[in-house]
Amino acid sequence: MELSMDHQILDQTLDQSPTSAAQLALADAFHAMTARSRAEPAPDLAERLDRLARLRAVVAENEERFRQAISADFGHRCAVETNIAETMMVFSEIRHAAKHLKAWMAPQRVATALQFLPARNRLIPQPLGVVGIIAPWNYPLQLTLAPAIGAIAAGNRVIIKPSELVPHFAGLLKEIVAAKFDASELLVTGVEDDIAKAFASLPFDHLVFTGSTRVGRLVAEAAGRNLTPVTLELGGKSPAIIDASADLEEAAERIAYGKLLNAGQTCIAPDYVLVPEGALQAFAEKLRAQMRRMFGTDPANKDYTSIISDRHYARLEGLVADAAQRGAKILQPATPDDPNWKAHRKFPPTLIVNATEAMAVMQEEIFGPVLPVLGYRHPADAIAFVNARDRPLALYWFGKNSDARDEVLARTISGGVTINDCLFHFAQINQPMGGVGASGSGAYHGEWGFRTFSKLKPVFHRSKLNRLADLYPPYGGKIARLEKLMRFMS
Structure with a gap:
């Protein structure tokens, strides 16, 4: 977190x-x-x-x-x-x-x-x-x-x-x-x-x-x-992987909600999205449209939560500015320094398209309404990208191909997973919530x-008929017979 x-x-x-x-x-x-x-x-x-x-x-x-x-x-x-x-x-x-x-x-x-x-x-x-x-x-x-x-x-x-x-x-x-x-x-x-x-x-x-x-x-x-x-x-940086078999509109809607709940100040929010290269631009536009549909473009919207402090707001501004300077495409309804947004301490929902590993936004957990979107060529590349980083608290996978889904589940390790949605594994009261490694x-x-x-305290109750006393010294023929029996049963 x-x-x-x-x-x-x-x-x-x-x-x-x-x-x-x-x-x-x-x-x-x-x-x-x-x-x-x-x-x-x-x-x-x-x-x-x-x-x-x-x-x-x-x-x-x-x-x-x-x-x-x-x-x-x-x-x-x-x-x-x-x-x-x-x-x-x-x-x-x-x-x-x-x-x-x-x-x-x-x-x-x-x-x-x-x-x-x-x-x-x-x-x-x-x-x-x-x-x-x-x-x-x-x-x-x-x-x-x-x-x-x-x-x-x-x-x-x-x-x-x-x-x-x-x-x-x-x-x-x-x-x-x-x-x-x-x-x-x-x-x-x-x-x-x-x-x-x-x-x-x-x-x-x-x-x-x-x-x-x-x-x-x-x-x-x-x-x-x-x-x-x-x-x-x-x-940590919880990934969302969009498979080639995914419904892009559905995935965009669900990721938009998972990312912008509490203005992205959620430890299990998707922190970056991996999308097949050929669908990258289309998905980014669908995601931007879903964000606008849910929260509009008015910073006074009561459904949209503020950033916790001026320091955290400035940190998010710095992440976006660094990405823009390094060549990423920035999609947002307003700039963060817009006085209408800043007065409410509300950071505009922001997509960073074609983010790279050199950008600060890909090197630390974002914890705000900023979402990098990256392309991948082959499903194995997406898995390798996730595995090259610290094990995340959450992982999200979107698609209909069960073989591709199972490959991701088998080859990645994370605190928890939601399939075809975000966040909801956390709400399952019969499932544990916890991280792994750095998460x-x-x-x-x-x-x-x-x-x-x-403390689950183990207690052993010995019966009166139990022959464990045969283990006690002085050792004789009985211990050899008991040892043979124990080896047989082990």
Whole structure:
């Protein structure tokens, strides 16, 4: 999720020793929560369901306040996008967890090898303890609470560090959570730099970070000092591949939506498109037409979301200017420095046709409504292009040729895939969400989140009739016979 969150202070040295008042207060809160977790390590089903119900109430009773706070942080955030991509997904996660939690918590039977019979094996899921969440700004409600839902369902206590780029949202979440939860159950910190600096260095039982690959490395390094396991939700350049068998109009419509949702500030948004050379210009025109149909050319359009900050807006301007200087064809309804667009901090939907690898736009995650479109000659060239780069968080393939589809699926590795659409693999609650390599590690969603935040403890129950005592010394003829039996059964 390159540039999906600032956490600028984390780009400095992460200090393990709290020095400021804010850091000391955070350390005190963490140690108090840890002590409570150790004293009461396994909340029962009723208690976990109660916490999930209270978390749902945090959102359900304050939907409009959250919409307004998030919009204030963005400058303008489309209310429909907040409802669909954030609020509804949080409700879905909580409903799913509450429905299945009893089954998830039950001990699991595991087969016992013949040589150890009579006996039985069980896997018992247990809470890890205290989970820390360093949350991003781009979908602040959903990407903050989704991992918290999995952690709470698994019986953990949670501390959340919101992004400093969404202070209105962070303040509101902190206020409401404090009214619904004891500080030993669920706690939201402030967004001060001192807290960001100290957070990843706390000895959590598990740490979740959503953000850029660069900062993710620093977080993992800080967590590693405490041997804290981490789930990293990062990003990268997620490709969309248009096969020769694809319906170009359909692909253009779906890519336009996937790219421009939240003005492209989505970690799994398509970051570049690979199109057969002969269809490149036609596809670019169809894509531009679909973007105009969806969002028009008026920067005051309420359906179109603003860029999070002036700094991010300037970064996007720089990417487009560099591509234009290096010979790319730029398709956009207005220039980014148009005062009508800049006043709303809305970046015009931009296509960069015939982008090359030398351009900055092809060297970093874009995280905005700018989309390079590149041509390829043979399907193998498209696969090779993807594989020559870091493994992406998402991959999209469009077409009707099942053999070509399966070739791409078999020969590329990515965090997730949607076929003939964009984004929607993320919304599948029975599927894990997570990256691979530079795009992340670990996963959550539904039962996958429950397992991520649980210790599946193996337990071996030995029967009274079991003859494992034959293994004990003094060794004699019986051990030779038992060894022969074990070799036979191995």
